[in-house]
Amino acid sequence: MRKLITVISLVFAVSVLTGVLAALASDTTEFSQSITGSLDVQIVDASGNTVTSPGVAFPSKAFSMTYQASAATLGTSSERMRITNPSGTTDTWTLNIAATSGATAAWSNGTNYYDYNDSTASAGDGVDTDSYGGQMTIDPSVGTIAGVGGTATTNVSKGTSDAFVEGSVSSIDLMTAAAGAPKPGQWDLTGTSLSQTIPGAQTTGSYTLNMTLTAT
Amino acid sequence: MKTKIRKMAKIGQKSLVLALIFVFLVGIQVFASNSSTFNQTINAGSLSVDVVDAAGTTVASPAISLGAKTFSFSTQDATGQFGTSAERVRASNPTTTAIWTANLAASATTATWTTGTAYYDFNDGSGYTDGADTDSYGGQMTVNPSTGSITGVSGCATTNVSLGTSDSFVEGTTNSIDIMSAAAGAATTCRWDFIGAADNITQKLPASQAAGSYSITMVLSIS
Numbered sequence: 458m459r460k461l462i463t464v465i466s467l468v469f470a471v472s473v474l475t476g477v478l479a480a481l482a483s484d485t486t487e488f489s490q491s492i493t494g495s496l497d498v499q500i501v502d503a504s505g506n507t508v509t510s511p512g513v514a515f516p517s518k519a520f521s522m523t524y525q526a527s528a529a530t531l532g533t534s535s536e537r538m539r540i541t542n543p544s545g546t547t548d549t550w551t552l553n554i555a556a557t558s559g560a561t562a563a564w565s566n567g568t569n570y571y572d573y574n575d576s577t578a579s580a581g582d583g584v585d586t587d588s589y590g591g592q593m594t595i596d597p598s599v600g601t602i603a604g605v606g607g608t609a610t611t612n613v614s615k616g617t618s619d620a621f622v623e624g625s626v627s628s629i630d631l632m633t634a635a636a637g638a639p640k641p642g643q644w645d646l647t648g649t650s651l652s653q654t655i656p657g658a659q660t661t662g663s664y665t666l667n668m669t670l671t672a673t
Numbered sequence: 674m675k676t677k678i679r680k681m682a683k684i685g686q687k688s689l690v691l692a693l694i695f696v697f698l699v700g701i702q703v704f705a706s707n708s709s710t711f712n713q714t715i716n717a718g719s720l721s722v723d724v725v726d727a728a729g730t731t732v733a734s735p736a737i738s739l740g741a742k743t744f745s746f747s748t749q750d751a752t753g754q755f756g757t758s759a760e761r762v763r764a765s766n767p768t769t770t771a772i773w774t775a776n777l778a779a780s781a782t783t784a785t786w787t788t789g790t791a792y793y794d795f796n797d798g799s800g801y802t803d804g805a806d807t808d809s810y811g812g813q814m815t816v817n818p819s820t821g822s823i824t825g826v827s828g829c830a831t832t833n834v835s836l837g838t839s840d841s842f843v844e845g846t847t848n849s850i851d852i853m854s855a856a857a858g859a860a861t862t863c864r865w866d867f868i869g870a871a872d873n874i875t876q877k878l879p880a881s882q883a884a885g886s887y888s889i890t891m892v893l894s895i896s
Binding site for chain 2: 484485486487488489490491492493494495541543544545546605606608640641642643
């Protein structure tokens with residue numbers, strides 16, 4: 458009889474305990490909120506609106522039998538490169554630029570071409586895979602970094618001048634954030650210098666080359 | 674002979690009396706063991722609040738998700754629904770006292786939304802920005818139960834049971850927000866379910882709030 462009472466008491470105790478635990482569990486509610494976002498780069502205007510078809514127009518050049526250079530600016534007030542880092546934990550990133558079609562891309566008007574990554578002097582054709590001369594040099598060091606919305610520029614720096622070379626320099630760093638950079642943050646880069654050599658006797662025409670900005 | 678007959682009669686009389694006494698006693702014994710008193714005490718119980726599903730079963734881990742937001746350098750609002758059909762707030766009053774109030778609060782006034790490494794506030798009177806409270810985070814949660822509905826469980830009347838009004842948490846000032854309450858005249862020994870309307874929770878998110886999955890534990894109480 459005593460044993461039976463003990464068992465009944467234990468069952469009752471467990472039952473009460475279970476009831477108490479259930480009540481405690483159900484009178485709290487977990488609220489959750491997801492804020493999404495990933496490292497991003499866009500070309501924006503002065504108001505921060507995305508420019509749908511950004512472009513850089515190098516000044517017109519007259520036909521010449523000798524090689525020549527053409528200079529332009531990547532990143533203007535109306536087409537600024539804006540990088541956004543929404544992370545609260547990762548502060549390092551790099552923004553670079555490369556030809557959209559890769560190392561074998563070339564300036565083209567549809568029928569004629571010149572290169573953007575041939576390191577041969579005087580815009581001559583070198584030992585790369587194509588038969589065109591020409592090389593683009595990009596110098597972000599002369600540009601300006603501005604934090605957006607009060608973001609500090611601490612530990613955010615501009616890249617150094619470099620020229621594309623097929624097989625060895627396929628992308629050029631424009632801006633980087635080292636450890637200690639603000640996070641999250643947003644920065645604009647303007648005033649990057651571009652210089653393109655054009656081979657002698659390059660056929661007249663309107664040439665284009667698509668370039669891609671990447672943030673990693 | 675007559676003497677013997679008298680003796681026999683006396684013995685018979687005594688035997689009959691004894692037999693009657695025996696039958697009477699046994700009868701009493703039978704009556705005594707034939708009935709049993711069952712006792713049952715029903716305690717008054719106490720007020721409780723619970724999150725239950727549509728069938729009235731306790732939800733083991735109740736939760737609500739505010740709508741996902743995209744990282745922004747501007748302030749923004751996130752909204753959600755507190756009290757759905759599948760996670761309704763059930764107030765139980767097993768007592769004979771009509772008056773009670775169910776409210777919602779954070780686990781502490783110094784609580785914050787957190788991913789573990791990033792934070793924002795639920796009770797900063799400055800709204801999106803950090804104010805004069807004890808932490809260094811902006812953000813504020815508004816709860817609007819007035820757009821919801823109260824249903825009596827098992828036919829309980831909702832007379833004198835009312836929804837709370839919209840309010841925002843402010844550290845040290847508004848630490849809890851009433852969801853529903855019963856005034857004098859409300860039914861007793863009854864239960865009621867609260868189901869909120871869409872977007873009855875609004876949380877102000879500070880500008881440049883880092884991306885991540887944030888959470889905060891909220892506590893329902895009744896008194």
